[in-house]
Amino acid sequence: MEKVVIIRYAEIHLKGKNRGFFEHVFADNLEKSLRGIRHELHRTSGRWLVEKFEEGRAEEIAERVSNVFGVHSYSIGYLIGSSMEEIFEGAKLVAPTSGTFKVETHRAYKKYPLSSMEISAEIGGRLLETFPALKVDVHTPQNTVYIDVRENGTALVFCGSEEGVGGMPVGTSGKGLLLISGGIDSPVAGYMMAKRGMTVELLHFHSYPYTNEGAKEKVVTLAKILSKYTLVTRLTTVKVTKLQEEIHAKCAPELNVTLLRRFMFRIAESFARAHGYQCLVTGESLGQVASQTIEGMTSSNAVVTLPVLRPLVGFDKEEIIARSRKIGTYETSILPFEDCCTVFLPEHPAIRPALSFIEEEEKKLDVDALVEEALSTAEKVTF
Amino acid sequence: MxxxxxxxxxxxxxxxxxxxxxxxxxxxxxxxxxxxxxxxxxxxxxxxxxxxxxxxxxxxxxxxxxxxxxxxxxxxxxxxxxxxxxxxxxxxxxxxxxxxxxxxxxxxxxxxxxxxxxxxxxxxxxxxxxxxxxxxxxxxxxxxxxxxxxxxxxxxxxxxxxxxxxxxxxxxxxxxxxxxxxxxxxxxxxxxxxxxxxxxxxxxxxxxxxxxxxxxxxxxxxxxxxxxxxxxxxxxxxxxxxxxxxxxxATLFEDAQRLKGYREALWEKLDHSLYTRISPPDGSPYILTVSAEGTRGEVLSRMLWEEGVVVGTGSACSSKHRFSRVLTACGYGENILDGVLRVSFSPETTMREIEESALHMNAAAQRFKEKL
Missing domain, CATH: 3.40.640.10 (Type I PLP-dependent aspartate aminotransferase-like (Major domain))
Structure with missing residues (x-):
């Protein structure tokens, strides 16, 4: 009797002729998530089975695959021989010992001497004898014991299932570059795009020595948490110190933030094009801060041609926080390391800057040279 | 370092x-x-x-x-x-x-x-x-x-x-x-x-x-x-x-005496048009706290770190808890509170280190003021 983890997938069955590709990517992602654990992954009639691992690690495996996008649900169960005796031994291990239950059997091996109904009835009866506190309820049972008789002389038994994260396998919907700041929003934005199958890699801007290593470390921590879902373990940092100093020295102070964001977008686009990303992803939410007005977004969009995806644009802060807690990034996001030094914060940032004014101010700067300079500071962080 | x-x-x-x-x-x-x-x-x-x-x-x-x-x-x-x-x-x-x-x-x-x-x-x-x-x-x-x-x-x-x-x-x-x-x-x-x-x-x-x-x-x-x-x-x-x-x-008294001299030497070598002294003359020989008015101590300390000089700071670059509670209680204004550096010595500290640090500290504060 061998412990196994049974994985069911979400939307892949919708994918018609592309199904093979989706399944292949999904299996790859499962493998990535299980890196470091000895196991075998097998496909079996519409699900995946993780087998041949050290038995004590079933929960750890379940936990890891639960975070893989495309996983609809998963169960820990037993792979056993298909004799009724063995099926009963397995059922005893997974079955509840009290409350209401039913047994449901699926029989892929049609030549099995008993029908699905007969198997369910027989095993159900034996379980009732073994656990006197159990009661049968075929309509709304508290627990369902599943038996799956397979064609190769084996069977699976498990009881109930846990929900996975759902979504589409990462790697099936293109590549995006997430601008990650260290705040609450951007990790959530990255999570949401990855959930739709996008490969999301990370770009972080810092202005050392005005910001400190704590801010960068925090982003690395966020990136690590995010990588449980996105399966991407790379982060690029770009230093925008020179840029901020120049803007501060030459331009209208109320445009500090607006101008900096335009530079960040330019740098990001240039980086994205060089590395094959198809879009930029940001954590902006309409009206949340002074730079996240429609005017602010327009002024940033004006300097790039790649699409800018803002999955949180219509979300309230509370909704974003709730998601961030669920993902597990919230506690890190609220650590008090500033991603921007107060030296550069204007007292009254422009809320609705006119594009003409922005462009006029920007003429005071050597835009291309500053973008070049910033890009030259790009540093890859692997974790 | x-x-x-x-x-x-x-x-x-x-x-x-x-x-x-x-x-x-x-x-x-x-x-x-x-x-x-x-x-x-x-x-x-x-x-x-x-x-x-x-x-x-x-x-x-x-x-x-x-x-x-x-x-x-x-x-x-x-x-x-x-x-x-x-x-x-x-x-x-x-x-x-x-x-x-x-x-x-x-x-x-x-x-x-x-x-x-x-x-x-x-x-x-x-x-x-x-x-x-x-x-x-x-x-x-x-x-x-x-x-x-x-x-x-x-x-x-x-x-x-x-x-x-x-x-x-x-x-x-x-x-x-x-x-x-x-x-x-x-x-x-x-x-x-x-x-x-x-x-x-x-x-x-x-x-x-x-x-x-x-x-x-x-x-x-x-x-x-x-x-x-x-x-x-x-x-x-x-x-x-x-x-x-x-x-x-074993050398407590000699160390204290010598470091008192170093502390004063450092203060003498700092550019007094940039730095204000916070530490009292009769304080611990081990600590000299100064402020480069109008700068940010935390940023200065990182600029100095890059040059191999490690000093402490009295303020943070963050908007929360920006100012030292203690120095605020001493009655200093925001301009002073922002630029605080705490230099603290050990018996291993040498006069050459004091001299070199003073040069770096002066240069860093100067540079900060030029840029911002």
Missing amino acids: IYLDNAATTRPNEEALARAQRYASENFFNPSASYGGGFAVSAEMGRARESILSRIADPAKFELVFTSGGTESDNQAIFSAARRGNAVTTSAEHAAVERAFNELKNRGVEPRFAPVDRHGAVDADALLSLVDEKTSLVSVIHVNNETGAINDIAAIAKRVKAKNPRCVFMSDGVQSFGKIPVRLTQDIDLFSLSAHKIGALKGTGGLVKRKGLTLVPLVHGGGQEGNLRSGTENVLGILDFCYATERKF
């Missing part, structure tokens, strides 16, 4: 550490064990206890409890001694005392904070006026960790006891132990120590306690440290603390 942040922590003395490590790996027995090995370790710790204690107090009248550090010692002292009425302290205490005093509010004890002067030294008359018959604890930091200002704790304790003989007097001695001469008088009931400020490892500290004073433990368990601090003793840390103390005290 020129390391001038010794008030934050010090480089562990290698010989002291090697000696402690050798002993702790060879004699790894639990000091509470009832066989010979355990007794031997316990006895060695006893020697360490006596050695550390005798440098600052009469072991016939005081005892030493080992803790995890200065913060634990302060908390142990405060929550044990301040159990009713009010508790009086200064507005320039280390966070370990200040936060604990604020917590007293939740436990029904009224905290009272006495004002300090521009250097961070307490106004003793004002402090005395806050003490009344309901005062259960008075706490006065010995050497201020942000400015180096020295409070005359013996004199203050004497006045406090004259006014209310029943209240407990404690002092945070983390920045004075092993750095300036200390002798505990009978009016001082409790005195906190930290090992890593004088060349030993982080994670060990002590609370010196007047014999006869009863304390209530914070940590309950196996009854170690006279039932005051349960938990298997940190033998390595305690012995290292002892050996580092021995070394530090």
